[in-house]
Amino acid sequence: MIAGRFPENFLWGTATAAHQVEGGNRGNDWWAWEQVPGHIKNADTSERACEQYGRYASDFDLLRSLNQNAHRLSVEWSRIEPAPGEFSKAALAHYRDVLQALRDRGMEPMVTLHHFTNPTWIAKSGGWDTPQTAEYFARYAERVTDELGDLTTLWITINEPTVIAYQGYVRGEWPPGTRNLGAAARVL
Incomplete structure (x- = not known):
């Protein structure tokens, strides 16, 4: 950076x-966690969230209007692989459309493969805690x-693994709700 310019x-x-x-994502551990009384303040859930699954194009238009040229997003493992070894063509096609929508707006996608949630089967x-x-x-x-690799060159494997x-x-405040230092060490 020279003289305050990026x-x-x-x-x-x-x-x-x-x-x-x-x-609308009910296939992961966070969804299950949200359903247990007392886990989430005010019993809020992600049921509707921001509804970005269906409105990503208009959301990306807003980002572009703010002169953004990049967007980091995660793809939801439980949507892509809802059962062991069974990959959803529809989910993969959806995320292709999402990444293409960013590209069409001149924005660089950065894809996170895991952002805090695990499929329920995991x-x-x-x-x-299992190998x-x-x-x-x-x-x-x-x-x-x-x-999806042809649509992005920027990847993050796991968002904040220490968190x-x-x-x-x-602390046991997020799924799986365990308080076990040995398990925490194995997870890391």
């Missing part, structure tokens, strides 16, 4: 997390990068 190719943007903005099998979850995640990541370990396995 480089011409600097990426200006915002970020979202699929579960927090898309709405949670039921022990989540990140096979890393293998499942690798399979998922490979499929997503194969399907997942701390909130979910030390």
Whole structure:
């Protein structure tokens, strides 16, 4: 940066997390967590969220009107792989459309593969505290990068892994709600 100016190719943007903005996502551990009384203040849920799953184009128009040239978003694992080894063509097509919508607006997509949520089937099998979850995640990541890799060059594997370990396995305030330092260490 010279004399208070950002480089011409600097990426200006915002970020979202699929579960927090898309709405209607009932296939992950956070959805299940939200349904338990006392877990979420005021019993709020992500049922509707910001409804970005269906309104991403108008949302991206707003971002572009703010002169943003990049957007970081996550793709929801539970939508893409709702059951072990079963990949949803519809979900992958949806995320292709989302990334293309960013490209069409001159915005650089940055894709996060995991932003705090696990498919319910992962949670039921022990989540990140079991070795096979890393293998499942690798399979998922490979499929997503194969399907969407032509639309982005910027990837984040796991958003804030230390926060997942701390909130979910030390404090027990996020899924899976465990208070176990050994589990937290294994998760990291």
